[in-house]
Amino acid sequence: MKSWSDILEKGISSFASGILDNFIAILAVIFSALAVYIAIQTLDFNKRSVIVKDSFDPLLTELKKNRLVALGNRSLFHRTFIQDLKESYVFEAFEKKERRKIDSIIEKSYYINLFKQEADNKAEEAIKEVLFDELPEYNVKGYTLKDVLVQYENQDYYYFVINKTIEEELITLRLTVYCQVTAEDKDYNDCDEVVEVTRDLQSIPLRGYLYKTTDSSNYPDNQPWDPLDMFIDNKKIDIKILERFKSNTDFENVEIEYNSLMNDINELYFLINERVKKILISNYKNKK
Known part of the structure; x- marks a missing residue:
């Protein structure tokens, strides 16, 4: 006949074993849920990355190129992508301030490019006129x-x-x-x-x-x-x-428009960069 101590010991052992089994089961559920969450987050990040790559990278690349265009040479502003963007359905997805900047960049870059395309002939004329006079x-x-x-x-x-x-x-x-x-x-x-x-x-x-x-x-x-x-x-x-x-x-007005255009390009670059960070980084707060 078993003693009370043997019975008590066996009961405690069974109880402890049950708790351990439940704890392991709970941990398994937690880890499974965590794995699913991480997978979902990874999938969302990849989707966001695709959006950034397809929609924002080309725009940022074109803005970077345009930031290097000087007024004192014949290099023209790159307008192909930003013009196509303006005419696409994606344009409406941009915020109002961003759309205004895009419109302004398209208009001013066209004006300055047109001036540069004609500037060589005007410069040659100025050289000839002054030399002839002097x-x-x-x-x-x-x-x-x-x-x-x-x-x-x-x-x-x-x-x-x-x-x-x-x-x-x-x-x-x-x-x-x-x-x-x-x-x-x-x-x-x-x-x-x-x-x-x-x-x-x-x-x-x-x-x-x-x-x-x-x-x-x-x-x-x-x-x-x-x-x-x-x-x-x-x-x-x-x-x-x-x-x-x-x-x-009209060089004086062109110079004013050029400075205004460079401000627009830099501001739009900043806005788009902040938007990309907000898409890719959770809980990211925009810089002011």
Whole structure:
């Protein structure tokens, strides 16, 4: 016959074993639920990542490129993706402030790109006009200065003008200038009207033209002198050409629009970046 102590010990052992089994079962349920939760969260994160990659990455990439576009060169603003975005159904998913920025960027970038596409011709005209105005008269054997031609293989006249490097380009001969001089006679046309007839036309390199028209009496006979250096030093060509270019174009308004555009690009980049962080990071609070 079992003693009371044996019975009590067996009862306690069975009770403890039951508790342990229940505890293990509870833990199993908890770990299973946790695994499911993690799987769901991972799935949601992947979905969010796909949204970011498809919708926001291309926009951020285009904005990054546009942040590097300077006003003082011919590089154009990238507009393809942001224009397509504006015309797609996705556009309405953006917040009102973001849509306003996108509209503003499209409008201003078009305006500045159009200006840059035409700026080279305007810059070339400014160079020719100022040189023609500032060059000394050519009174040699009845010839007179009629025109100025400029040549540069890359035709980046706008860059030279805006960055005031014309003088350097002239001295190093990367920018070639020819002075066209003509000899003209008077004649009569079929209506017995007096007209000027070009008898001869010559194209003279700028330095050669200046040698023939510059007074060298201020230079000692035993010292070398360069009339091109003298012309550049005295005339402040860079500044005058830039001023002429600005007066012939809408550059001042373009400069204002450019600064405004860069602000819009930076603000939109910040807004989209914050939106991406909010999508990817739980409980993320937007920066103000």
